[in-house]
Amino acid sequence: MGYRRLPTTDKARYLALERMSNIIGSDDLGVLLNKEKELMILLDEFGNLLEKRERLAEQKKHTNRIKSILTTKLRLYVSHYLQVLNFSIDRGEMDKMVRKLYGLQVNMGNIPELSNIEHLMTWVEKIINGEEKRVLTDKMPISHPNVKKIEGQKEQLIVQQQELLTIENEIKINKQKIVDTRFLVDQFIKQAWNDIEAKFSNETNAVKQQKAARYGVVYVN
Numbered sequence: 001m002g003y004r005r006l007p008t009t010d011k012a013r014y015l016a017l018e019r020m021s022n023i024i025g026s027d028d029l030g031v032l033l034n035k036e037k038e039l040m041i042l043l044d045e046f047g048n049l050l051e052k053r054e055r056l057a058e059q060k061k062h063t064n065r066i067k068s069i070l071t072t073k074l075r076l077y078v079s080h081y082l083q084v085l086n087f088s089i090d091r092g093e094m095d096k097m098v099r100k101l102y103g104l105q106v107n108m109g110n111i112p113e114l115s116n117i118e119h120l121m122t123w124v125e126k127i128i129n130g131e132e133k134r135v136l137t138d139k140m141p142i143s144h145p146n147v148k149k150i151e152g153q154k155e156q157l158i159v160q161q162q163e164l165l166t167i168e169n170e171i172k173i174n175k176q177k178i179v180d181t182r183f184l185v186d187q188f189i190k191q192a193w194n195d196i197e198a199k200f201s202n203e204t205n206a207v208k209q210q211k212a213a214r215y216g217v218v219y220v221n
Contacts, residue, residue, distance in 0.1 A: 004197075005220045006190060010050055010178070013185050017043040019216030020192060031199045031215060035192055046185055049178050056174060060167045067160040074153045075114050077145045078123050082111050084142050094138070102130030124154045193217045 007013045021043050024032050032039065085102070086109040088094045099106050103126045114120045131147045141147065196215045200208040209219050 003220065004193065005218050006186070006193070007218070010046075010182065013182065013189065014043075014046055014050060016189050016216050016218075017046065017185065023215055031196050032192065035188075035195075038188065039192075042181070042185055042188055046178075046181050049174060049181055052174050053171075053178065056167060056171045060164065060171065063160055063164045063167060067157065067164060070153060070157040070160060071117060071120070074124065074150070074157055075120055077150045077153055078114060078120065078127060079111055081127055081142060081145055081147075081150060082123075084144060088142075098130075098134050098138075101133045102126050121154065121157075124150060 007016050017039060020032055020035075021039055024036050024039070082102075082104075085094070085098070089096050089098070089109070096106050099108075104112070112119070112123055114123060128147055128151055131141060135141050193212070193215075196212045196217055197208060200211045203211065209217075213219060
């Protein structure tokens with residue numbers, strides 16, 4: 001003889017509800033008749049929450065991918081800009097003191113740490129402000145890449161960061177709703193299965209389990 005096993009995954013919970021909903025129309029014994037309204041509400045609500053969880057996961061994955069592409073591109077722009085600046089100083093086209101305008105050490109031609117996105121955004125601002133100050137006296141903006149291109153890339157990245165925060169907040173809300181609804185689903189399935197088994201309580205265990213299984217009650221050996 002087997003023993004009853006309640007569903008332990010959200011997919012199994014949904015399938016258990018769905019199985020009961022599919023059999024209500026042909027339930028001659030009326031085992032689930034008084035539970036139909038509650039069942040359909042839970043099935044619809046839980047199904048929508050699970051679908052939304054999948055959809056949000058895909059949205060987060062897509063947004064993270066775009067964010068990664070934009071971050072890499074912005075990092076290249078910033079690195080290239082600073083290299084062009086240093087090359088211009090090395091060739092004597094600019095005085096090394098201009099490095100101070102960007103928050104760089106005057107005698108150091110190294111590229112600052114850009115792997116951290118917060119550091120990267122900080123250096124974007126330093127470049128924008130430094131270029132604005134330098135052009136006031138030099139009149140010749142660096143054009144490969146120019147500051148407008150860097151700033152435009154930064155704005156695109158900010159949009160994706162904000163979008164990601166919105167998605168993550170929706171995921172958090174959806175997760176809590178699933179937790180709350182899961183509790184109700186578990187209670188419903190347990191009580192429904194109890195009622196189903198009670199309907200066949202006069203049968204032998206083997207027959208009872210066979211008939212109850214038609215309503216979606218799961219038994220394992």
